[in-house]
Amino acid sequence: MKHNLIHILVLIFYSAWAWGQNPVETQVDTTNIKIGDAFSLTIKTHTNQNSKVLFPDSPQLGDFEVIDSYPVDTLLKSDYMELIKKYDLTQFNAGSYSVPQLPVIVDAKMFKTDSIYIQVTDIEVDTLKTPLYEIKGISTADASFSSKWFYLIFIILAVLVGLGLYFIIKKRQDANLTEEDKYKTPYEKAVKKLKKLEEKKNWTRGDAKPYYSDMTDIARTFIEDTFDISARELTTFEIISILKNTLKDKKIKLRPEIIREFKRVLDTADLVKFAKSQPTEGEITADTSKIQNIVDEINIAYPISAATQTERIRLREERKRKRKRLRIWVPISVSASLILISGIAYLINISAERDWHLLTFNSTKKLMNKEWITSTYGSNPGITISTPEVLFRKNDKTIQESALEGVASIQQFKYASINDPLYIILNIVETNKEFKYTDKEITDHSIRILTQNFRAKDIDFETSDFENANGIRGVEVKGNFIFSNPVNQKEEKIVFEGVMTKSGINRDQAWIFYLESDTTAPQLAERIFDSMQYKKEEKP
Structure with missing residues (x-):
């Protein structure tokens, strides 16, 4: 009895001594696997409860690839702590390999795990009994989606947001255009308004006064916009006199019969508006053609250019340029800001991956x-x-x-x-x-x-x-x-x-x-x- 007690005490003291020498224990669930199969490597440490332990953290342990690295399990005993770290390893080539001695840091001291040999055997395939099939194409099912694609998609969305914003602003601008801003030149404005007026044919109701009023207003506005003359506020005599002097001062060559035709149409309009004269349909059509011809001749003789445009036209062109800048630069600014945010997010992301300092990138x-x-x-x-x-x-x-x-x-x-x-x-x-x-x-x-x-x-x-x-x-x-x-x-x-x-x-x-x-x-x-x-x- 006394002899057995001595043996037991010796074993206890030997175990404690061995534990103090190397607190790391290494185990595998098998030493023989087939190609591509996984086996489990378990590393255990027996330490004090306040000890700090650092296990290997690498995608490759010796010749073996790490499939899974599980979180550390902690078991608290009465007088010590047991930490358990598990790995799933594999090898894709047949042969005899060893799990190397791995460093485990315990309280700033490095200990080594045991080296364990693993036999990896090939898989025998009987081609006479097992049918062979043609090689299939690459499957995209369950393919991993790189985080970089999210940034690319976000950039594309930022560009689309800018385009959408451009068309929204342009639509609102077009809806809020004033009469002055709808046409590029006085000539375009006069031609389109005359065409629209002619299509109405509102003289068919027996009253030509509204038609002549609108027609002469179009002509007067054209003269006013082209030569910067207050034509809409002048009498027929005054407008003809001032127009002749303006043509002479600006050295514009316009046939005299054009001025005479213009005067006759204005006189007819005065009779219709003030003397209740009622021209025939043929006379109305002829007067409309004369006004159209007068506008054409003046536009040919004095086309609007940067040197000849009036103050009203300059203001209109300036408003047009402002609207264009607004609908271009606002979308560009919004898209650029979104892309910049995406770039900053990408840099922050890779800074975390590369272990860079967040603020200094150092x-x-x-x-x-x-x-x-x-x-x-x-x-x-x-x-x-x-x-x-x-x-x-x-x-x-x-x-x-x-x-x-x-x-x-x-x-x-x-x-x-x-x-x-x-x-x-x-x-x-x-x-x-x-x-x-x-x-x-x-x-x-x-x-x-x-x-x-x-x-x-x-x-x-x-x-x-x-x-x-x-x-x-x-x-x-x-x-x-x-x-x-x-x-x-x-x-x-x-x-x-x-x-x-x-x-x-x-x-x-x-x-x-x-x-x-x-x-x-x-x-x-x-x-x-x-x-x-x-x-x-x-x-x-």
Whole structure:
């Protein structure tokens, strides 16, 4: 009995010790799937109830594509907390693959999940028993609708709103036109009114007075609009006299018989209006033709132009131009405002997608203001550093193959790339007894290897001693180079800063790259370097 109790206590203490060493547990529901099938990966952490845990968040985990990433489940126990993160993964090529060791950050410390092998088998198809069909066209059913189409539709609607507004304004303007504004020239006004009057034939009721009054008013108005004479307020004698003098002053050549015909029609109209004379239908028709001929002859002899138009016509043309400007610029302004709103909404949307600062569109400022993550990378003893985002292991073959003699291993952790506003590289370099290089040789070699991948030119740098508040000492490097950005096809000046430290057999390096024009990035670099410290080895 006592012997069994000792065994139980040993198991309990061993389990507690194992849990303290690595609180991360990894499980899969199967290790054998067919092509395209999904399997579940479950990561569990056992931590204190106030612990902060960061699980991997990537569309690709090793060789497997993430189909679904489920929200974290939390189970509260009496003395600890269990967090459960599930993923659905798949692979579309047959073979043997492994789920790599994934980083899980627990209270600013990085732990690794177990690596698990998954066998992906092909699907055998018996073409003799299974009928084959022709390839079908692409189906559009249930196709995803890009959010960019909404902006395009909104722009089209903005243009249609402008067009609709144009026709609405034009219709209202046409409905509210005055008598003066309906016709382009005095000649057009006289011709159309004479035609409309002739179609009425209101003399057939035995009273020609209204007809002659309207006909002579049309002629008098034509003379008034053309020569700027108050013809409607003058007697027949006065209007004929003033018209002759005006023709003479303006040197207008008009046949004398035209003036005589005009006088005869005006005299006939006076007789009809004041002496109750009643012309025959033939005389009325003839007088109408004479007025039409008089208007035609005067228009030929003195056509309205910019130089000859009267003040009344100028005012009318000005009103016409104002109406045109109103019905054109109001719709354009409304459509442009709607398109501008759409553009602003689009910029705000992509700024959220690209993690830009909302007001400054500065991604490094956004990184500076967010909550940073402190993690320990490497081992023996491992370097602890604070960065805006977690650094992921991404070993560069060029760095590995170009290592100096005496380098046992290089572990690389990175954030972003050289094309991004901020690029961070952390190299954990473990050496052996054969490593015998000076700080200058290490600096020259590191910069040459780092920049050759970027096809950099005009490289310039300087070195100085480095020491931060945590007691980390080493060499600080500051420099710049010209980089041809493949994204925007422009040459950009890149500034780089680095700190190279050593602890025991480790020769670790932290490098930061950013645009020369970025004023926030130097503060980021200083903050990162100030946070560096070596993990203290725990005594057994």
